[in-house]
Amino acid sequence: MTNILIVLSAADKWTRADGSIYESGVWAQEFVDLDGAFVRASFKVDLASPGGIVPTMDKRSLDPNTVGEQIAERMRAYLDENATRIKKPLVLAEIDTSKYDAIVVPGGHGPVEDLYKDPDMGRVLIEADKADKVIAAVCHGPAALLAARDENGGWPFAGRKMTSLSDEEEIEFGTAANAPWLLADTLRKQGALFEQGANWHAYVVKDGNLLTGQNPQSSTPLAEVVIAALR
Numbered sequence: 001m002t003n004i005l006i007v008l009s010a011a012d013k014w015t016r017a018d019g020s021i022y023e024s025g026v027w028a029q030e031f032v033d034l035d036g037a038f039v040r041a042s043f044k045v046d047l048a049s050p051g052g053i054v055p056t057m058d059k060r061s062l063d064p065n066t067v068g069e070q071i072a073e074r075m076r077a078y079l080d081e082n083a084t085r086i087k088k089p090l091v092l093a094e095i096d097t098s099k100y101d102a103i104v105v106p107g108g109h110g111p112v113e114d115l116y117k118d119p120d121m122g123r124v125l126i127e128a129d130k131a132d133k134v135i136a137a138v139c140h141g142p143a144a145l146l147a148a149r150d151e152n153g154g155w156p157f158a159g160r161k162m163t164s165l166s167d168e169e170e171i172e173f174g175t176a177a178n179a180p181w182l183l184a185d186t187l188r189k190q191g192a193l194f195e196q197g198a199n200w201h202a203y204v205v206k207d208g209n210l211l212t213g214q215n216p217q218s219s220t221p222l223a224e225v226v227i228a229a230l231r
Helices: 028-040 069-081 119-130 141-147 169-175 183-190 216-230
Strands: 003-007 013-015 021-023 044-051 101-103 134-138 202-205 212-215
Touching: 003 028, 003 119, 028 044, 028 069, 028 134, 101 119, 101 141, 101 216, 119 134, 119 141, 134 141, 134 183, 134 216, 141 183, 169 183, 202 216, 212 216
Parallel strands: 003 044, 003 101, 101 134, 134 212
Antiparallel strands: 013 021, 202 212
């Protein structure tokens, strides 16, 4: 059986540049679209978070005024159906990477609060990359890649093609001005070969075992690419 680990942020906030707090967490659609696709593909999916803390779904990602009534209803229904799984994530520090065929990270602003600097996240990604396992992340999920450092302190994903929520989308969403740092800009500065498509349109980048999606609309296409890679 194909085994997938979805790593979810444990953060329920994003600390802004001026020290103010922005309520956040995991963007529901990114988790639901990925998890649902993998379950339907008959993959075994485990969930993990830093400290095994129950993840918080960003309230905006469940707000019909933000995502539309149809998406909001679908998200709430899926989260309710899977509440038991979501409330009992594995502890990221205890993860044995060798048990998984893919490591997948949904976004939301949570990862730019915790996963980008989490040493356990970094360890899992380093181990997965060395074993040529599939690594996939969407929207702000690629922030987790920043946690990975090799034995010399270098970034193992430098020179790799990838995408994430673009700086232009962050600006359009209204969260760029007071951000402590911008994800796409930071990935480029670290050495990523950053690519992007049109704002809020599905866009997926594949570079060997590294698969990334630009925004929530990219979640289902990314899941399809992951499934194809694992089959």
